[in-house]
Amino acid sequence: MIHALEKEGVQHIFGYPGATIAPFYDALIQSDIKHILVRHEQHAGHAASGYARVSGKPGVCVVTSGPGATNLITALATAYMDSIPIIAISGQVDSNLLGRDVFQEADITGATEPFTKYSYLVKDAADIPRIFKEAFHIASTGRPGPVLIDIPVDLQTDKAAMHFPDEVHLRGYNPTIKGHPGQVKRLVKEIRKAKRPILCVGGGVFNSHAEQNLAAFIDKAGIPTVCTLMGIGAVPTDSPLFMGQVGMHGDNLANEALSHADILILMGARVSDRAMMLPDKIKRKTKIIHVDIDPAEIGKNLDTYLPVVGDLNTILGQLLEYEVPEQVKLNREEWTKNLHDKAALMLTDETVRSGTVNPKAFAKELSKKLGDNYIYCQDVGQNQLWSAGNIEVRKGCKFLTTGGMGTMGYSIGAAVGARFATIEDGTQNARTVIAVCGDGSFQMCMMELATIVQQGLDVKVIVMRNGKLGLVREIQDKSYYGHHSEIDLTGSPDPALIAKAYGIDAYQASDIDTALGHVDKMLSSTRPALLVINVPDDESSL
Amino acid sequence: MKHTIAALVENKAGVLSRISGLFARRGFNIDSLAVGPTDDPQISRITIVVDGDDYIAEQVTKQLNKLIDVIKVRKLDEDMIMRRELVLIKIKLEEDQRGEVIDIAKIMNCEIVDITHTTLMIEFDNEPEKVDLLIDLLSKYKILEIARTGTIALQTGHNNVGA
Incomplete structure (x- = not known):
C-alpha cells in the first residue's frame, strides 16, 4: 500500500491510526511519506481536501475501521459535492470476519456509496497495486471526487506478489475531454x-x-x-x-x-x-x-x-x-x-456599531493585507457570506470553502492541508494561509489547533464571534416570525484562551483598527496565531 | 410513460447495490429490473423499465452512465424492441376448476409445469402486457404464488448494445 502511494508521488497524508490500520502505520515508519496526525478523522478528510485544492493532486487521508471510518463520512460527502479529488484509505476488520459485526466493524463502502465517486473493498492483496492505480485515476480525472479504499487488516500484511501496473483499464469510465x-x-x-x-x-x-x-x-x-x-x-x-x-x-x-x-x-x-x-x-x-x-x-x-x-x-x-x-x-x-x-x-453596508467590528469591512481589508497568492480557507455560516461577498480575490489567490455541503468546521482542517501543499511545492514562505470561521464553526474544528502546533504550521485563524448561530438566526427572522430557537452559543469558551491553551499567540479586537493592527502583527511572524473579532449579533449576511 | 433501458455492467460484487441505491436516492420509480450474465462472463446485462417522463428517462440514463462499473447504457426505442417476461403462477384448485384453468392455459399458450390434486403451476413467457392479461384471467381463481422475472429486451434488426 505504501509502495503504491509512493508510486503515485504522494508525499503527505493525513490520518488517525487504529487497530485495523495498524499494519499500514507500522510500514509507514520506513517510508519517506510524511503523515500528519489530525485530532478527529473528519478533519483528515478536510485537510486532504485543502491539500488537493491547492496542489491540484488528490489528497490522501487514512483512518481506521468503524468509528474512524464513519467520522470521515462528512468530509467525503463534502468533497463529493464540491468535486474535490480525495483518496480515503480505511482499515477494515479481518476479511474472514467480515459481516459478523465484530468490534469496530462498519460497512463503510456501503455507507459512503452515495458520497464517493467510487469505492473498493479489497478482497485479495494482489489487487492492491491495481486498485490504488485506478483510485488515483478515478479521483483525479473527469469530474473529480473522493474514492474510498477499504482494506481488511489481514490483507495489509498478506505477502502477495505485487505487480504494479503502468496503465489503467476501466471500460466503464471514459470521460469526454475535448468538446464536440x-x-x-x-x-x-x-x-x-x-x-x-x-x-x-x-x-x-x-x-x-x-x-x-x-x-x-x-x-x-x-x-x-x-x-x-x-x-x-x-x-x-x-x-x-x-x-x-x-x-x-x-x-x-x-x-x-x-x-x-x-x-x-x-x-x-x-x-x-x-x-x-x-x-x-x-x-x-x-x-x-x-x-x-x-x-x-x-x-x-x-x-x-x-x-x-x-x-x-x-x-x-x-x-x-x-x-x-x-x-x-x-x-x-x-x-x-x-x-x-x-x-x-451598489455599496456594502459597512455601518459600524459601537464596540464591534463590521465583519464585511474587516473581510475586505483583511484580504488586502494577505499579500499575493494567499489561501483563504473559509468556514460555513454568516462568516462565509461576509467573506465571500467582500474579499478581494486577486490573481493567484485562492478562496477555499464548502459550497455544496456547507460543512461547518471545514476551515482549520482545510488550512492544514493547504499549508502542506505549499510546503510540498516550496511556496510556503510566499503564501499566507488563513482559516476564517465563526464561533460556532470554530468549535467544530478547534481541536485541529493541536495539529497546527504539533506540525509547527504557519496558519492564521480568525474567529468572527457573535455568540450566535447567525445564519440560522436570519432564517428564523425571515421564515419563522423571528422566533429564535437554539441559536444562542452561551457557554462557549473564549477562542483566544483556547488558543493560548494550545500555545498559540492570540489576539482580540472589538474595533476594526485594532483588528487590522493585530492582523499586521500576526502576518509579520511565521508562528501560528489566532484573532478573535467581536462582531454584532444582529449583523445581516448581505 | 414507460421506458426500457438496457445497461451492460461489470459482473462483480456491489454493482447491483450501486444501481439500486442510485434509483432510491434520486427518486426514480422502477417498474422492473432484470439482470443476468452475457456471453462474456465478465459482463452482465441489466434491463430496467422505468416509469416517468422524458426528463426521468434521460436522468436515469445519464446517472447510470456515470457509474464506473456501468460500461454502456442505451434507452431502447419502444417500437423497435422485442420485450419478454417469464412468469410462474401457482393456483389452488377448487372442485371442477381444473378444466377451466387448463383451457385458459391452452388458449394463452402456457405450459403446465407442475400439478397436484389441488394445485396447478403455469409457466408463461411473453410480452409483459400478455403476462398481465394472463394474471388478470387467472385472478378469479385462488392464486397462491406468482414469480415474475421482470422485462428483458433486445433491439430488433441490426441495432445492438455492444460493449
Missing part, C-alpha cells in the same frame, strides 16, 4: 449573436486548471462574468468584466445581470438551488448554454438549449481559436456599461 467540434461551433455562433450575454463560472474552473484560458476568453469575447460560491477566485475580483457572485447570498448586481441576460453560458457550474434560485424563471427569458465535464449535470436542474460536454480548459482552448468580430463587442457595450453603472451604485 459541432457544439463548440454552435456555441461560438450563439456568442456572436448575443446582445446581453452572461458567463457564469463555478468550481470546475479550478478542477480543470482553466484560469488562464478563462481570462483570455472573457477578454477576447468581452462577456460580463459572474461566479458561483465555488467559483470565487476563478476570475479575479478586480477584473473589469467581473460582476460578482450569483445566488441567494450573492451580489445584487450579479443576480440582476443574470435576470436580464439573453444567453447564459454556464462553465463548470452545476446550477445548485443556492446559486440559481428560480431556474424556471431564468429559462423562460434566457437561452442556457451549459459547458460541463459531467453530462449528468447538464439539464438536471435547468433546461439547456446547448450542451457542451468536456474538459473546460480544453473547450476554452477550442473557443479561443475563433475570432470575435469587433462589432460583436461593440453591440454589447451598452449592456456592459449598464452593469458597470449599476455596480457603482
Whole structure:
C-alpha cells in the first residue's frame, strides 16, 4: 500500500491510526511519506481536501475501521459535492470476519456509496497495486471526487506478489475531454449573436486548471462574468468584466445581470438551488448554454438549449481559436456599461456599531493585507457570506470553502492541508494561509489547533464571534416570525484562551483598527496565531 | 410513460447495490429490473423499465452512465424492441376448476409445469402486457404464488448494445 502511494508521488497524508490500520502505520515508519496526525478523522478528510485544492493532486487521508471510518463520512460527502479529488484509505476488520459485526466493524463502502465517486473493498492483496492505480485515476480525472479504499487488516500484511501496473483499464469510465467540434461551433455562433450575454463560472474552473484560458476568453469575447460560491477566485475580483457572485447570498448586481441576460453560458457550474434560485424563471427569458465535464449535470436542474460536454480548459482552448468580430463587442457595450453603472451604485453596508467590528469591512481589508497568492480557507455560516461577498480575490489567490455541503468546521482542517501543499511545492514562505470561521464553526474544528502546533504550521485563524448561530438566526427572522430557537452559543469558551491553551499567540479586537493592527502583527511572524473579532449579533449576511 | 433501458455492467460484487441505491436516492420509480450474465462472463446485462417522463428517462440514463462499473447504457426505442417476461403462477384448485384453468392455459399458450390434486403451476413467457392479461384471467381463481422475472429486451434488426 505504501509502495503504491509512493508510486503515485504522494508525499503527505493525513490520518488517525487504529487497530485495523495498524499494519499500514507500522510500514509507514520506513517510508519517506510524511503523515500528519489530525485530532478527529473528519478533519483528515478536510485537510486532504485543502491539500488537493491547492496542489491540484488528490489528497490522501487514512483512518481506521468503524468509528474512524464513519467520522470521515462528512468530509467525503463534502468533497463529493464540491468535486474535490480525495483518496480515503480505511482499515477494515479481518476479511474472514467480515459481516459478523465484530468490534469496530462498519460497512463503510456501503455507507459512503452515495458520497464517493467510487469505492473498493479489497478482497485479495494482489489487487492492491491495481486498485490504488485506478483510485488515483478515478479521483483525479473527469469530474473529480473522493474514492474510498477499504482494506481488511489481514490483507495489509498478506505477502502477495505485487505487480504494479503502468496503465489503467476501466471500460466503464471514459470521460469526454475535448468538446464536440459541432457544439463548440454552435456555441461560438450563439456568442456572436448575443446582445446581453452572461458567463457564469463555478468550481470546475479550478478542477480543470482553466484560469488562464478563462481570462483570455472573457477578454477576447468581452462577456460580463459572474461566479458561483465555488467559483470565487476563478476570475479575479478586480477584473473589469467581473460582476460578482450569483445566488441567494450573492451580489445584487450579479443576480440582476443574470435576470436580464439573453444567453447564459454556464462553465463548470452545476446550477445548485443556492446559486440559481428560480431556474424556471431564468429559462423562460434566457437561452442556457451549459459547458460541463459531467453530462449528468447538464439539464438536471435547468433546461439547456446547448450542451457542451468536456474538459473546460480544453473547450476554452477550442473557443479561443475563433475570432470575435469587433462589432460583436461593440453591440454589447451598452449592456456592459449598464452593469458597470449599476455596480457603482451598489455599496456594502459597512455601518459600524459601537464596540464591534463590521465583519464585511474587516473581510475586505483583511484580504488586502494577505499579500499575493494567499489561501483563504473559509468556514460555513454568516462568516462565509461576509467573506465571500467582500474579499478581494486577486490573481493567484485562492478562496477555499464548502459550497455544496456547507460543512461547518471545514476551515482549520482545510488550512492544514493547504499549508502542506505549499510546503510540498516550496511556496510556503510566499503564501499566507488563513482559516476564517465563526464561533460556532470554530468549535467544530478547534481541536485541529493541536495539529497546527504539533506540525509547527504557519496558519492564521480568525474567529468572527457573535455568540450566535447567525445564519440560522436570519432564517428564523425571515421564515419563522423571528422566533429564535437554539441559536444562542452561551457557554462557549473564549477562542483566544483556547488558543493560548494550545500555545498559540492570540489576539482580540472589538474595533476594526485594532483588528487590522493585530492582523499586521500576526502576518509579520511565521508562528501560528489566532484573532478573535467581536462582531454584532444582529449583523445581516448581505 | 414507460421506458426500457438496457445497461451492460461489470459482473462483480456491489454493482447491483450501486444501481439500486442510485434509483432510491434520486427518486426514480422502477417498474422492473432484470439482470443476468452475457456471453462474456465478465459482463452482465441489466434491463430496467422505468416509469416517468422524458426528463426521468434521460436522468436515469445519464446517472447510470456515470457509474464506473456501468460500461454502456442505451434507452431502447419502444417500437423497435422485442420485450419478454417469464412468469410462474401457482393456483389452488377448487372442485371442477381444473378444466377451466387448463383451457385458459391452452388458449394463452402456457405450459403446465407442475400439478397436484389441488394445485396447478403455469409457466408463461411473453410480452409483459400478455403476462398481465394472463394474471388478470387467472385472478378469479385462488392464486397462491406468482414469480415474475421482470422485462428483458433486445433491439430488433441490426441495432445492438455492444460493449
